[in-house]
Amino acid sequence: MSTTAPVGERPRPTIVLVGHGMVGQRFLEALAERGLTATHRVVVLCEEPRPAYDRVQLTSYFAGRTPEELSLTDREFLAEHGIELYVGDAAETIDRTARTVTAASGRVFAYDALVLATGSYPFVPPVPRKDAEGCFVYRTIEDLLAIEAYAKSRATTGAVVGGGLLGLEAAGALKGLGLRAHIVEFAPRLMPVQVDDGGGAALRRTIEEMGLTVHTGVGTQEIVIGTDGAVSGMRLSDGSELATDMVVFSAGVRPRDQLARACGLAVGERGGITVDEQCRTVTDPHVFAIGECALAADGRVYGLVAPGYEQAQTAAAALAADRTEQLAFTGADLSTKLKLLGVDVASFGDAHGATEDCLDVVYSDSRAGLYKKLVVGRDGTLLGGILVGDAEAYGTLRALTGSVPPVSPESLVLPAGADPGAQLGPSALPDDAIVCSCHNVSKGTIRGAVTEHRCTTVPEVKKCTKAGTGCGSCVKALGQLVTAELEASGVEVDKGLCGCFAQTREELYEIVLALRVTSYRELLDGHGREGARGGDGCEVCKPAVGSIIASLAPTIGASGYVLDGEQAALQDTNDHFLANLQKNGSYSVVPRIPGGEIAPEKLIVIGEIARDFGLYTKITGGQRIDMFGARVEQLPVIWSRLVAAGFESGHAYGKSLRTVKSCVGRTWCRYGVQDSVRMAIDLELRYRGLRSPHKLKSAVSGCARECAEAQSKDFGVIATSNGWNLYIGGNGGATPRHADLLAQDLSDAELIRLIDRFLMFYIRTADRLERTSTWLERIPGGLDHVRDVVVHDALGICAELEELMAAHVAHYRDEWAETLDDPEKLARFVSFVNAPDTPDPVVAFVPERDQMKPDLPLLAIGRRPLEDALEGSTPR
Amino acid sequence: MTMAPETTDLQVQLRLAEGWFTVCDLHRLAPGRGVAALLPDGRQVALFRDREDRLYGIDNRDPFTGAPVLARGLTGTADGRPFVASPLLKQRFDLETGGCLDDPSVSVPAYRVRKWAV
Ligand code: SRM
Ligand SMILES: Cc1cc2nc3c(=O)[nH]c(=O)nc-3n(C[C@H](O)[C@H](O)[C@H](O)COP(=O)(O)OP(=O)(O)OC[C@H]3O[C@@H](n4cnc5c(N)ncnc54)[C@H](O)[C@@H]3O)c2cc1C
Numbered sequence: 002m003s004t005t006a007p008v009g010e011r012p013r014p015t016i017v018l019v020g021h022g023m024v025g026q027r028f029l030e031a032l033a034e035r036g037l038t039a040t041h042r043v044v045v046l047c048e049e050p051r052p053a054y055d056r057v058q059l060t061s062y063f064a065g066r067t068p069e070e071l072s073l074t075d076r077e078f079l080a081e082h083g084i085e086l087y088v089g090d091a092a093e094t095i096d097r098t099a100r101t102v103t104a105a106s107g108r109v110f111a112y113d114a115l116v117l118a119t120g121s122y123p124f125v126p127p128v129p130r131k132d133a134e135g136c137f138v139y140r141t142i143e144d145l146l147a148i149e150a151y152a153k154s155r156a157t158t159g160a161v162v163g164g165g166l167l168g169l170e171a172a173g174a175l176k177g178l179g180l181r182a183h184i185v186e187f188a189p190r191l192m193p194v195q196v197d198d199g200g201g202a203a204l205r206r207t208i209e210e211m212g213l214t215v216h217t218g219v220g221t222q223e224i225v226i227g228t229d230g231a232v233s234g235m236r237l238s239d240g241s242e243l244a245t246d247m248v249v250f251s252a253g254v255r256p257r258d259q260l261a262r263a264c265g266l267a268v269g270e271r272g273g274i275t276v277d278e279q280c281r282t283v284t285d286p287h288v289f290a291i292g293e294c295a296l297a298a299d300g301r302v303y304g305l306v307a308p309g310y311e312q313a314q315t316a317a318a319a320l321a322a323d324r325t326e327q328l329a330f331t332g333a334d335l336s337t338k339l340k341l342l343g344v345d346v347a348s349f350g351d352a353h354g355a356t357e358d359c360l361d362v363v364y365s366d367s368r369a370g371l372y373k374k375l376v377v378g379r380d381g382t383l384l385g386g387i388l389v390g391d392a393e394a395y396g397t398l399r400a401l402t403g404s405v406p407p408v409s410p411e412s413l414v415l416p417a418g419a420d421p422g423a424q425l426g427p428s429a430l431p432d433d434a435i436v437c438s439c440h441n442v443s444k445g446t447i448r449g450a451v452t453e454h455r456c457t458t459v460p461e462v463k464k465c466t467k468a469g470t471g472c473g474s475c476v477k478a479l480g481q482l483v484t485a486e487l488e489a490s491g492v493e494v495d496k497g498l499c500g501c502f503a504q505t506r507e508e509l510y511e512i513v514l515a516l517r518v519t520s521y522r523e524l525l526d527g528h529g530r531e532g533a534r535g536g537d538g539c540e541v542c543k544p545a546v547g548s549i550i551a552s553l554a555p556t557i558g559a560s561g562y563v564l565d566g567e568q569a570a571l572q573d574t575n576d577h578f579l580a581n582l583q584k585n586g587s588y589s590v591v592p593r594i595p596g597g598e599i600a601p602e603k604l605i606v607i608g609e610i611a612r613d614f615g616l617y618t619k620i621t622g623g624q625r626i627d628m629f630g631a632r633v634e635q636l637p638v639i640w641s642r643l644v645a646a647g648f649e650s651g652h653a654y655g656k657s658l659r660t661v662k663s664c665v666g667r668t669w670c671r672y673g674v675q676d677s678v679r680m681a682i683d684l685e686l687r688y689r690g691l692r693s694p695h696k697l698k699s700a701v702s703g704c705a706r707e708c709a710e711a712q713s714k715d716f717g718v719i720a721t722s723n724g725w726n727l728y729i730g731g732n733g734g735a736t737p738r739h740a741d742l743l744a745q746d747l748s749d750a751e752l753i754r755l756i757d758r759f760l761m762f763y764i765r766t767a768d769r770l771e772r773t774s775t776w777l778e779r780i781p782g783g784l785d786h787v788r789d790v791v792v793h794d795a796l797g798i799c800a801e802l803e804e805l806m807a808a809h810v811a812h813y814r815d816e817w818a819e820t821l822d823d824p825e826k827l828a829r830f831v832s833f834v835n836a837p838d839t840p841d842p843v844v845a846f847v848p849e850r851d852q853m854k855p856d857l858p859l860l861a862i863g864r865r866p867l868e869d870a871l872e873g874s875t876p877r
Numbered sequence: 878m879t880m881a882p883e884t885t886d887l888q889v890q891l892r893l894a895e896g897w898f899t900v901c902d903l904h905r906l907a908p909g910r911g912v913a914a915l916l917p918d919g920r921q922v923a924l925f926r927d928r929e930d931r932l933y934g935i936d937n938r939d940p941f942t943g944a945p946v947l948a949r950g951l952t953g954t955a956d957g958r959p960f961v962a963s964p965l966l967k968q969r970f971d972l973e974t975g976g977c978l979d980d981p982s983v984s985v986p987a988y989r990v991r992k993w994a995v
């Protein structure tokens with residue numbers, strides 16, 4: 002236990018820190034880094050009932066982060082450096098002549114240096130009854146606990162005063178707590194400080210689509226209370242009254258400078274303790290001010306954490322003046338990014354184009370809710386910008402600010418794909434570009450973490466450099482840099498499928514086929530990496546091996562039914578429920594409609610089912626109908642009706658054949674030369690259910706006009722007057738590729754034989770999640786090799802490939818019909834194992850355009866880099 | 878193939894503040910797969926059984942998306958730690974601690990689970 006040193010007796014010089022917030026904690030770390038904790042006594046007065054925590058991530062409390070997880074302080078750090086922390090004890094008075102601080106507890110501390118890091122307080126406009134029960138602010142963990150308790154016990158509607166960054170965050174929190182949320186903003190647009198009118202309009206549309214109600218251009222005139230004295234509404238400046246059970250004020254913050262004023266330190270006209278470039282108060286050389294309470298030498302009060310961190314470093318350097326370099330705080334960047342799920346808004350640098358003579362480059366698509374603006378100097382220097390709806394490029398653009406980008410600004414705001422040549426990643430950045438502005442980490446430092454400190458993953462780089470541990474907005478750029486650096490440094494890349502298998506997918510396929518391995522465990526225990534044997538595998542190899550076993554099932558003597566025994570545990574969630582998981586936990590149902598041909602009776606059945614279960618229906622890009630919004634326990638009921646009407650699984654969930662699209666062809670079309678619909682149906686029925694490394698798509702066009710877009714498919718067929726042309730390796734999607742012509746003027750039988758061979762050769766040799774297009778470009782010899790193998794039988798394996806396909810065709814059974822016949826399997830289709838009749842209450846919907854859409858909890862931590870993965874893949 | 882004797886009287890129980898809460902028969906949990914259970918206070922728990930028959934329980938809500946779906950993810954072992962990968966955006970969570978393996982700043986609550994003969 003430390004005791005308070007009596008006034009006048011000073012064994013060691015003492016630094017007293019008032020305020021243990023984010024900047025205060027950073028200041029303590031900076032003291033420790035500079036060795037000052039060894040030479041000084043350090044005392045910290047902390048007003049809040051808990052030590053420093055991550056205020057920036059405050060809202061993530063509602064996404065399940067506990068106050069402990071938000072903490073920035075670890076006891077060991079304090080103990081190791083002998084820092085005395087008084088939690089729940091605020092500084093009350095400062096006596097600058099005696100150089101003492103008196104705390105609320107009555108403790109008196111003498112100081113040699115005093116550092117004020119008292120932060121801000123939320124500004125509450127002076128409207129009548131602003132302190133009524135049900136009125137809150139949004140600044141501390143305690144505020145959030147109070148808001149949560151009130152919302153859960155007595156509110157259904159909440160209003161936030163202020164449509165800035167924090168106001169939107171608060172409104173999202175209210176929505177996440179299940180309230181109908183309103184935002185009241187005095188300015189004519191949301192986030193008035195960061196975005197301009199165009200950006201505000203795009204942002205408003207997105208926010209409203211999420212179910213929040215936005216009122217702009219109106220002020221709050223008074224709070225209306227009910228007979229119980231609690232909030233019942235608010236009167237707005239346009240005379241209207243908004244009914245609400247609670248009000249959260251988020252109308253900006255003001256520096257907490259009362260303590261400083263009271264002891265005669267100079268403060269700015271609009272508040273803030275006036276300091277010089279070393280963060281020393283201009284009035285008293287023994288007193289410093291840092292963070293949101295300080296009025297910096299450039300005349301500004303910064304309301305963001307990154308400038309505060311820089312000030313913390315500066316003040317610590319000033320205190321260590323004789324030993325380390327002098328730092329100066331001369332201003333900082335005000336870039337920001339909204340941290341709410343679903344809204345991408347970012348602004349950086351000179352977002353409003355305040356620089357003289359600057360130019361704008363604007364891309365705006367109001368329907369898509371996109372708005373991007375870059376501010377560029379006459380000489381081409383990127384000065385700043387605003388991104389709404391798609392902030393992908395934020396990390397790179399922010400780091401490029403102040404320099405002339407290597408590509409034209411137009412190409413930086415155009416949507417991805419519009420100008421693929423000019424996509425600019427973080428690898429284009431110079432080494433001194435700041436990638437993480439929260440912690441001021443340059444690209445060079447991040448590269449060094451990989452090359453010198455041997456970091457190989459983003460979490461390691463975060464630990465090593467602190468980059469990415471603030472607001473998190475740079476994490477995506479970090480990931481790209483780490484990958485690029487690893488590749489460049491020629492790190493021996495392990496070709497193994499995953500941490501469990503050292504073999505490639507192709508090698509595993511050969512093992513399974515040659516040794517007739519029918520179980521995943523057998524393969525893992527017998528052929529896995531040393532450390533993985535006997536374990537539970539991983540999410541990468543389980544579905545990949547499950548798929549290999551399923552493709553080869555009839556030949557190796559395994560069950561072809563993907564939910565059989567151990568097989569069930571290997572399947573991705575989609576295959577496990579034979580439906581596609583949607584973002585809110587519900588599923589979509591896609592019955593097979595071969596060739597896109599469907600009789601009216603069957604259309605009516607789909608319509609009736611969708612109506613009876615209230616499902617959202619949409620015609621897909623694959624010429625069939627998708628029904629969205631089914632809960633797990635509804636799937637079997639829906640499918641029993643579909644199966645009874647003659648439908649079967651469309652495998653929209655599987656890495657397997659999806660659709661064979663067709664054009665109407667010779668039967669109706671005046672140009673058609675073959676019956677493309679019949680051929681499409683034949684092909685779809687032949688290859689349905691075939692499990693493969695990735696999904697397979699096909700199409701058949703009735704003439705060279707190509708209305709079925711066959712050349713964008715994994716295998717595409719185009720009619721000629723002599724028969725069929727077969728194209729392979731086409732792809733739509735992210736990296737479109739035109740298919741290559743494999744063979745011409747084939748008869749029906751020749752066509753099918755060639756496709757059989759081609760598909761089985763692909764399944765045998767492709768990597769996990771490798772479409773035929775990438776496979777064709779990767780395999781040595783490319784198209785010529787494939788032609789040699791499947792047309793000219795150069796490897797002598799064509800008979801085997803054909804047999805494998807014949808076995809698949811002979812053993813095909815509809816997965817849904819099979820599942821409906823098996824009560825044990827059906828028992829899995831429940832939301833809760835212990836409450837089979839209770840539907841998941843979180844899966845909820847709201848109406849839109851005569852149908853429904855998911856009602857999403859706005860609040861989640863938000864998207865992190867792993868989502869960049871394509872379907873089913875994990876970038877590890 | 879030998880069939881494991883199916884002892885239906887083995888129950889899966891979960892430790893809550895009030896005591897042990899019985900969820901379901903053990904045989905409802907297939908090795909390598911999860912199921913979701915509803916708690917009396919409305920929370921959801923994802924329960925898992927591994928190939929050695931060890932049981933685990935973590936909160937069912939995927940903190941990255943807000944959807945209650947962790948029970949539907951694929952499980953595995955990474956560096957000796959049992960985990961489940963969220964079926965939505967694929968982040969992995971340690972089944973014993975609830976910690977996210979791909980983002981140390983994120984975690985979900987973890988529960989104690991036991992097999993209990995009744
Ligand atoms: C429903 C549908 C969109 C629609 O409303 O029309 C759709 C929806 C999805 N597509 Fe698609 N794609 C749909 C047609 C297409 C098409 C058009 C086509 O098939 O002619 C393409 C371009 C053609 C192609 O694949 O080459 C297409 C290219 C993709 C891609 C990119 C593939 C690539 O190689 O780059 C993905 C991501 C992936 O597979 O990794 C994808 C992934 C997805 C997923 C599975 C994403 C996911 O994991 O949740 C979506 C799930 C649908 C669901 O839950 O039911 N979808 N998708 C279409 C379903 C077709 C069907 O009936 O089966
Ligand atoms: C919901 C929310 C989201 C935010 N998001 C972002 C973001 O995305 N990016 C960003 O850069 N910034 C963000 N901020 C702002 C960021 O949190 C602040 O810039 C940062 O916390 C400032 O640190 P500070 O130490 O100066 O002040 P604070 O963190 O407020 O700490 C000041 C501390 O001093 C204490 N104190 C005050 N007076 C006394 C006294 N007399 N005695 C003892 N203790 C005292 C206070 O109780 C407080 O604990 C956000 C803020 C909030 C509330």
Ligand code: SF4
Pocket residue numbers: 664665666667670671672673674677702703704705706707708709
């Ligand atoms: S591809 Fe040819 S046959 Fe088919 S619809 Fe178009 S024009 Fe007619």
Ligand code: FES
Pocket residue numbers: 436437438439440468469470471472473474475476
């Ligand atoms: S920019 Fe905020 S964490 Fe890197």
